[in-house]
Amino acid sequence: MANGQWYPPEWPERIRALAEGTLTPVVPRRAATVMLLKDTGSGSGSEATGSRPAGDATGSRPAGDATGSRPAVHMLRRRASMAFAGGAYAYPGGGVDTRDDDHHVRWAGPTRAWWASRLGVDETSAQAIVCAAVRETYEEAGVLLAGPAADTVVGDTTGDDWEADREALVARDLSFAEFLDRRGLVLRSDLLGAWTRWITPEFEPRRYDTWFFVAVLPEGQRTRNASTEADRTVWIRPSDALDGYDKGDLLMMPPTIATLRQIGAYATAAEALAAAPGQDMTPVLARAGLEGGELVLSWPGHDEFTKHIPTGGAPA
Numbered sequence: 001m002a003n004g005q006w007y008p009p010e011w012p013e014r015i016r017a018l019a020e021g022t023l024t025p026v027v028p029r030r031a032a033t034v035m036l037l038k039d040t041g042s043g044s045g046s047e048a049t050g051s052r053p054a055g056d057a058t059g060s061r062p063a064g065d066a067t068g069s070r071p072a073v074h075m076l077r078r079r080a081s082m083a084f085a086g087g088a089y090a091y092p093g094g095g096v097d098t099r100d101d102d103h104h105v106r107w108a109g110p111t112r113a114w115w116a117s118r119l120g121v122d123e124t125s126a127q128a129i130v131c132a133a134v135r136e137t138y139e140e141a142g143v144l145l146a147g148p149a150a151d152t153v154v155g156d157t158t159g160d161d162w163e164a165d166r167e168a169l170v171a172r173d174l175s176f177a178e179f180l181d182r183r184g185l186v187l188r189s190d191l192l193g194a195w196t197r198w199i200t201p202e203f204e205p206r207r208y209d210t211w212f213f214v215a216v217l218p219e220g221q222r223t224r225n226a227s228t229e230a231d232r233t234v235w236i237r238p239s240d241a242l243d244g245y246d247k248g249d250l251l252m253m254p255p256t257i258a259t260l261r262q263i264g265a266y267a268t269a270a271e272a273l274a275a276a277p278g279q280d281m282t283p284v285l286a287r288a289g290l291e292g293g294e295l296v297l298s299w300p301g302h303d304e305f306t307k308h309i310p311t312g313g314a315p316a
Helices: 011-020 112-119 123-141 160-170 176-183 238-246 254-263 269-278
Strands: 029-039 071-078 093-095 186-188 192-199 208-216 230-236 287-291 294-299 302-310
Touching: 011 287, 011 294, 029 123, 029 254, 029 269, 071 123, 071 238, 071 254, 093 123, 112 123, 112 192, 123 160, 123 176, 123 186, 123 192, 123 208, 160 176, 192 254, 192 269, 208 254, 208 269, 230 238, 238 254, 254 302
Parallel strands: 029 208
Antiparallel strands: 029 071, 029 093, 071 230, 192 208, 287 294, 294 302
C-alpha cells in the first residue's frame, strides 16, 4: 500500500451494498477518545513500550535528534485480533457508559451546559461523554484527570487499590461516577479540550459517534499500557507518526491521521489545549456512492482519504 491508511478488504462489498440500498446502517454508539500530550523538550523523538504485556510501564528516555521541540502524543497499537481497526495506531478511547448520564458527579471546569453546547448534545449526554473521555484515559493509559479538589489532580494512580478500581471500571462492575464518589474525587473537565467529532461510515458493521479531546499529561503521572486491547504504546511526535504512516509502516484510520496533522502545528502541549475551543466540531461522516461506474469513498473536508474503487477492483 502507498501509505498506512486502514482499509479493510470487506469495505468495497459493503460500500456497494450501501449504494444499492441492500445494507441498512447500524446506529452509531457514542464514544470518546483523548489525545494525551506532553512536552518533550528540544530534540526529542519518541519512546515506546514495544510489544510488552498490558500493565508494563511506558518506555524510557526518548532518543534525540535535531528537529527542535514539539509535543508528543500518547498512542496505542490495537491488537491485530481486534474486530475493529486491528493493528491500527489510535488514542485511548472507548464507548460511553449510559450509567454516567444521570448520576451527578463532582465537577470542575466549564458547566455541563457549556459542554452540551460545545459537543452538540444535551447536558446529560455531555456529562457522559466527558466522563467517557476521562474514564477511558484512566482505563487504557493509567492517567486520571481528577483530583480531591477543583484545583488539584491526583499525583499517583499506581498501587493495588487503584488497580482494583481500574479493573472494576474495565469490567463495568463499577461506573465512573461511582468510582469518583468512592474516592472523593472531582472530575477536572477544565483539563480537557474538545477537538473534533467523527462518525464511523454508514457501511461499517461497528459504528461510533466519537468526540476527540485533547489533554496535557498531569504533572507527576505516568502513562502505562493498561489496556488489554493494545499490544504496544508509544509517546511520539505527530510528525514522526505521520512519517511512519506515509511510509506505510504505521497503520491508522482517517480521524487519527487528520488529528495528528492538526495537533502537529503546535509548539507545546499547552498551546494545543488552548487552541481547542476554536476547533470545528461539525461531525465528519464518510460518504460512499457510485460515480461514473466506480465506487467513491470520501470524507468531507479531508480529500487525502478519498478512495476510488473500480467495479470489482481494488481501491486507488
